[in-house]
Amino acid sequence: MTVTKMNALQAVNAALMQAMAEDPKVIVLGEDIADREGGGVTGATRGLSTKYGDDRVKSTPISEQAIIGAAIGAALSGYKPVAEIMLMNFTAVCMDMIFNHAAKLRFMSGGQSTVPITIRTLTGAGWQTAGQHADHLEGWFAHTAGIKVVAPSSPADYKGLLLSCIQDPDPCIFIESAGTVFIPGDVPDDQPPIPLGKARIVQEGTDVTIISWSSQIIRCQQALPALAEAGISVELVDLRTVSPWDKETVLASVAKTGRAVIAHEAVRHFGPGGEIASTISEELFGQLKAPVRRLGAPYSPVPFAKVLEDAYIVSPERVVETVKALMG
Amino acid sequence: MAELSNAPAPSAETLVDIYRRMIRIERNDDAIRKTIRLGRLVMPYYSARGQEVIPSTISALLNNEDTICTIYRGIHDMVAKDMPLRPLWAEIAGRVDGTCKGKGGPMHLTHPETGVMVTTGIVGSSMPIANGLAWAAKLDGSKRVSVAYFGDGASNIGAFHESLNLASVWKLPVIFVCQNNGFAEHTRYENGTSVDFIAKRAIGYGMPGHTVDGNDPLAMYAAAHEAITRAREGEGPTLLECKTFRFHGHVLGDDDKYMTKEEKAAAIEKDPLPAFKAWLIAQGHATEDSLSAMQAQIEAEVEDALEFGLASPPPSVDELRRDVFAEELPA
């Protein structure tokens, strides 16, 4: 098996190249994405329009509603559009198209309409972009029935999960996170699609389960050496798909360890951690050795000042402290 | 009726077909309102009585491959597109034989066989999706066109502006059909819209825009023919502003105090249905008898659909787990 070292953006590019080669129904649209415009601000779509032509790879005006609307309409006619919304905060501009239309057309039509669109979007704190360019909004989408929410953390997962999103018959939002996209990793050249809704056990352990995803996984991994040193055996679960989430894997792990911490970059308040914590408590009440803990950003917009932004992000140190406190 | 410009004149057969669609809309609308008033049907109803000419004329120029995206006030658009009435009635009644198994209801009917692709309850949302259908038609190399129906109020929503711009830049085979009935819910046109004619907005997006008397089948035919031909020939989108009037309140039960009695009476006085019928007969395109026979047949179809729809059973509760995703959700 040949393996190539690449970062997540290169993995996205490889997935798009492959999906477009395999299926002529895969089409791509978004702001600045064609080579004429530089192949996307992050370069994730570089080379696609040169290879597959300007009909299948469309640079759009700055019109988020028009982008998602066009993707939906093309999907209703049998295409598999991959739409790029440059940054996740800008999905606010086209939420109507996403959550009133893409997510609901199958149900409202009694199964006649199918909207196999993929929305790729980038986000994440840590780059001092402040309140309107860095929110992790997976909770918004996960709360809406009918849309799958995918949040990979490693380059191989980016490729495998994106391939699955594109082939999935339902709308998927694919969250690319600033904290993950530049970290290189090994990606098999023949990386198969990774099933949606299936978590990955990053590290096995017996004392406590940490459930995380996207860029927060990286910070949880950074916490692992200190926890090992303290003699705590951690099982780290990368959810990969926030909705539908892999209850089976999570519950099996927590049943084994008896302790759970959910850590995410999204704001803690009404965040996805609440759903997971509550499910664990309902299902495993008698087996828990400690209350389930949630770690997330404070109830605040993403701040600009470095000192505030550092405090906003759930640091590896906070993960370590929380897990130690849980062990008593 | 208006004089035709340089568009080919519609044949007698086409004109009668437009009338058939109009009367089918009117009889169906009448039956829905009666059935609600009698308490046999519970639904929010946005009557389009008075607006029949617009989709009837456009639909006479479309085929089943051509697609429409319409709105909550769009049952007339579907009936004009020849959606079968039985599943339509079962859907508005929320029954299992409905076009959408009762899960969409009166604001969200879908019927791809007749090209009814999306019905939306969100003002202004028919346009971005109609663009995508048009984009697909272009990618397929087909001659299909896509029609977006919306109201005058919707032309003030951001999605309208984004959609016209994108359609123009991409030269999409789409026709934006504004059914300007003079009101956005309770707001009078001039209190919400910055231009005296919505068609003027087309200039800003580099496409043709026409204001048409939407109650005049000949004027509508000429304008629709030109727009649809343009789209089919790959020349891009057109904005049609079709002036009309709705005879009822925004939603059934609203007391339409925001209209003056005089303007309403004047509009009803000019009801396009009897006027067009008289014209068809005077021109020798049809006879009183032939049109009466047509109407009787349509009334029987509506009556049958109504009874069929109301007799259809409600969907099973399991339907909540189906069609959320392609795969059924676990119990």
Ligand SMILES: Cc1ncc(C[n+]2csc(CCOP(=O)(O)OP(=O)(O)O)c2C)c(N)n1
């Ligand atoms: C985005 C949005 N805002 C508000 C509403 C509530 N609403 C429903 S119909 C309507 C009026 C729309 O008027 P117009 O576009 O002229 O269409 P008409 O009803 O006259 O056909 C409004 C404000 C809505 N459904 N969607």
